[in-house]
Amino acid sequence: MRNRTWCTIFVLAALVAVSTLVLTGVADAGKLEDAIAQTPQGTEKGMINPDAPKGFMGIPGGPSPFWFYGILWGIWVGWIFSTVGAFGGIMAGVGHISVFGLGDYAATFRKTSPSLNALLTDSIRTSNQYLVGLSALMSSITYYRMGRLVLPLGAALALGGIAGAYLIPVLTAGKISLKAYVGYFGIIVLIIGCFLFYDTTPAGQEKKKKAKAAANAFQEAVKKGSGDVAAQGVRVKSWGLTKIEFSFFGVEFSFNPIWPLVGGFVIAAISAFIGVGGGFLYVPFLTSVTSLPMYVVAGTSALAVFISMITSIFTFMFVKGTPIDFLFVGAELIGIAIGSVVGPYTSKYIPDIWLKRLFVILALYVGLKYTLRGFFGINI
Amino acid sequence: METLTLLIDQFLIKFYRLTGQTGVDFVIGTLVLATIALLVGKASVFVALQFTRKQFQKKAAEAEKYHLLSLEALQEGDQEAYNAANKLANEAFGHSFFQQAALSAAFLWPVCFALAWMQHRFLDVAIPVPGTGLSLGFIGVFIILYVIVYFLGKRIVRLRGLSSKEAAPALDSPQNLAEPLLVAPPSLTHLSDKK
Numbered sequence: 001m002r003n004r005t006w007c008t009i010f011v012l013a014a015l016v017a018v019s020t021l022v023l024t025g026v027a028d029a030g031k032l033e034d035a036i037a038q039t040p041q042g043t044e045k046g047m048i049n050p051d052a053p054k055g056f057m058g059i060p061g062g063p064s065p066f067w068f069y070g071i072l073w074g075i076w077v078g079w080i081f082s083t084v085g086a087f088g089g090i091m092a093g094v095g096h097i098s099v100f101g102l103g104d105y106a107a108t109f110r111k112t113s114p115s116l117n118a119l120l121t122d123s124i125r126t127s128n129q130y131l132v133g134l135s136a137l138m139s140s141i142t143y144y145r146m147g148r149l150v151l152p153l154g155a156a157l158a159l160g161g162i163a164g165a166y167l168i169p170v171l172t173a174g175k176i177s178l179k180a181y182v183g184y185f186g187i188i189v190l191i192i193g194c195f196l197f198y199d200t201t202p203a204g205q206e207k208k209k210k211a212k213a214a215a216n217a218f219q220e221a222v223k224k225g226s227g228d229v230a231a232q233g234v235r236v237k238s239w240g241l242t243k244i245e246f247s248f249f250g251v252e253f254s255f256n257p258i259w260p261l262v263g264g265f266v267i268a269a270i271s272a273f274i275g276v277g278g279g280f281l282y283v284p285f286l287t288s289v290t291s292l293p294m295y296v297v298a299g300t301s302a303l304a305v306f307i308s309m310i311t312s313i314f315t316f317m318f319v320k321g322t323p324i325d326f327l328f329v330g331a332e333l334i335g336i337a338i339g340s341v342v343g344p345y346t347s348k349y350i351p352d353i354w355l356k357r358l359f360v361i362l363a364l365y366v367g368l369k370y371t372l373r374g375f376f377g378i379n380i
Numbered sequence: 381m382e383t384l385t386l387l388i389d390q391f392l393i394k395f396y397r398l399t400g401q402t403g404v405d406f407v408i409g410t411l412v413l414a415t416i417a418l419l420v421g422k423a424s425v426f427v428a429l430q431f432t433r434k435q436f437q438k439k440a441a442e443a444e445k446y447h448l449l450s451l452e453a454l455q456e457g458d459q460e461a462y463n464a465a466n467k468l469a470n471e472a473f474g475h476s477f478f479q480q481a482a483l484s485a486a487f488l489w490p491v492c493f494a495l496a497w498m499q500h501r502f503l504d505v506a507i508p509v510p511g512t513g514l515s516l517g518f519i520g521v522f523i524i525l526y527v528i529v530y531f532l533g534k535r536i537v538r539l540r541g542l543s544s545k546e547a548a549p550a551l552d553s554p555q556n557l558a559e560p561l562l563v564a565p566p567s568l569t570h571l572s573d574k575k
Contacts, residue, residue: 082482210464214460214464317519326493330489337485341483
């Protein structure tokens, strides 16, 4: 019951936070109009033709991606989510930057209207976060309710997360050009690609095989139905500035709260900067810092995702007034839903290792392309 | 497509003109919109789950199997087995986490369309919050009403005794995973409640 109470408290707290931030929304509604007004009028590149039909976010002459293409790209993203996992978030970003031409369009304003360039970049970042973050947020609440929360650990992560998720939009919104964003996006994709690549190497595969063998051996050894393994929970034994101790199933665990604080900050900052949920980073981070069992890690990381996502999306939208094309995001969500249905069916026929290899190649291509384009102006 | 958009617009705006009182009409209209978004979301999750239920449960069961195994290893003091089982549980969890994340898009897409319509119609609307000097934008009004409708809907279903297996999804059904604010699956609530 305690978990349910905590969940209710967090939902209500989030609602209050959201409502408070939404209060400031109206004041920023004209930010896009201001940016458009500051942009030189004309028919050439980097200019806005007021007589042109309205496109993305109602900007005259802006790219107008057909909603059906949004659904199609969403299917691809949803398929990746349900087969490979975190790489779906990257593909959502690739869609916004390259496939739908929003990146190229924003880039045309780099010299003529830096404010519109930055606003469009922020919109791409926030759209990515909407697509990935909202879905991750929904699952996170579920897992939060399922799992047990190591409160001091969750609190340390959440504090770091709030700082990272608030500071990054505040410090970078309106200041990051599309070029820089694309470059950093490329580097993150390359790093994820390296992790995926490691999984496909003989060493990565061997590690997995070993874990499976050890787990199976233990399963054989234990008596069936041995006791109530779920009867004990997390018991915090001592709180301190440098060490927090707790027991779980009679086993002692301890951690230095500074690490989850720093980890929460870094992960939330990366997530907010690139425009992803961050859930895929919290779980391995917590596992390596605390060595906690899966459901405890899931519950604790879910709290961190939940809080940092709310902070980031609403800081972007309501503190910094970043506009969003809800219609297009909605079309993409339909696609993601379809992709999530198709994914499990097709993955039966494609071995996991081949899926990962496919995405290693994609990650290397996208990562290199964006890094070179963003930092060196080289198009490949 | 434009005709359809126009028809939807004409249909929705009717609920914003019921009483002639601007504030009251805005709340009534948004309440109706939130209800429609919620019902459409629930319906599409239901349809999506007809196709994915088995695969969904398979991954969740795998995660739980290794998780329970890791707990047993922990009790036995077998650190190596614990690390191995926990690693596999984490992998299976990661897989089912992203499956659910993608599936919950089926629940959320109507919210985006509702907000898109409101953005088109009420971008500059500001509902004053009494005693604060502040005002609430259309997104704030929608989110608050959506959450209220969600919890009210749940309460009504419970009061009417419709939470039987036929009327509502089983507690451990994947539908409850895609709609996270519903109750948690019992197979896992036993982990969180037994203290």
